[in-house]
Amino acid sequence: xxxxxxxxxxxxxxxxxxxxxxxxxxxxKEKAQQDSIEQAAKVQHxxxxxxxxxxxxxxPNNTKPMALMMRLMAANADxxxxxxxxxxxxxxxxxxFIKFYLVEPTDPNVLVPNFFEKARxxxxxxxxxxxxxxxxxxxxxxxIQSCVNCHLDYCSGPLKRINKFPIP
Numbered sequence: 001x002x003x004x005x006x007x008x009x010x011x012x013x014x015x016x017x018x019x020x021x022x023x024x025x026x027x028x029k030e031k032a033q034q035d036s037i038e039q040a041a042k043v044q045h046x047x048x049x050x051x052x053x054x055x056x057x058x059x060p061n062n063t064k065p066m067a068l069m070m071r072l073m074a075a076n077a078d079x080x081x082x083x084x085x086x087x088x089x090x091x092x093x094x095x096x097f098i099k100f101y102l103v104e105p106t107d108p109n110v111l112v113p114n115f116f117e118k119a120r121x122x123x124x125x126x127x128x129x130x131x132x133x134x135x136x137x138x139x140x141x142x143x144i145q146s147c148v149n150c151h152l153d154y155c156s157g158p159l160k161r162i163n164k165f166p167i168p
Contacts, residue, residue, distance in 0.1 A: 126143050
């Protein structure tokens with residue numbers, strides 16, 4: 001009788017553990033699926049942005065990584081502008097900061113301390129944009145101004161496009 005009771009207890013315990021584990025697994029599986037969907041959306045957004053950049057701007061030269069990243073940043077700024085004009089709030093997960101200053105530039109002579117200081121100031125302005133959700137238009141314009149400030153000293157070609165980004 002004691003062996004039967006022990007066996008029954010063991011079977012009951014095993015059943016309860018399996019049931020609890022399967023419930024946790026289904027919750028974890030749902031979370032993993034949601035995370036996977038969000039990651040896929042981010043990757044698709046980056047691919048779409050890169051695709052539209054490469055289709056819009058034809059460069060007969062060997063385009064350097066920094067130039068490609070700047071094009072993606074411009075596409076993001078344009079998307080942010082549209083979103084803000086629709087009255088929507090920007091999300092830092094959708095617009096992750098792009099560390100453009102870590103890759104090869106078109107002109108290696110720009111890699112001087114002043115360039116890196118301007119990049120640091122831009123990154124700080126970018127962070128402020130998401131820290132002030134109720135004033136994102138203001139901080140978006142400050143972030144765009146940091147782009148202008150750098151491009152006045154380095155690579156003035158994109159200024160015509162950048163100057164279209166601020167929100168009046």
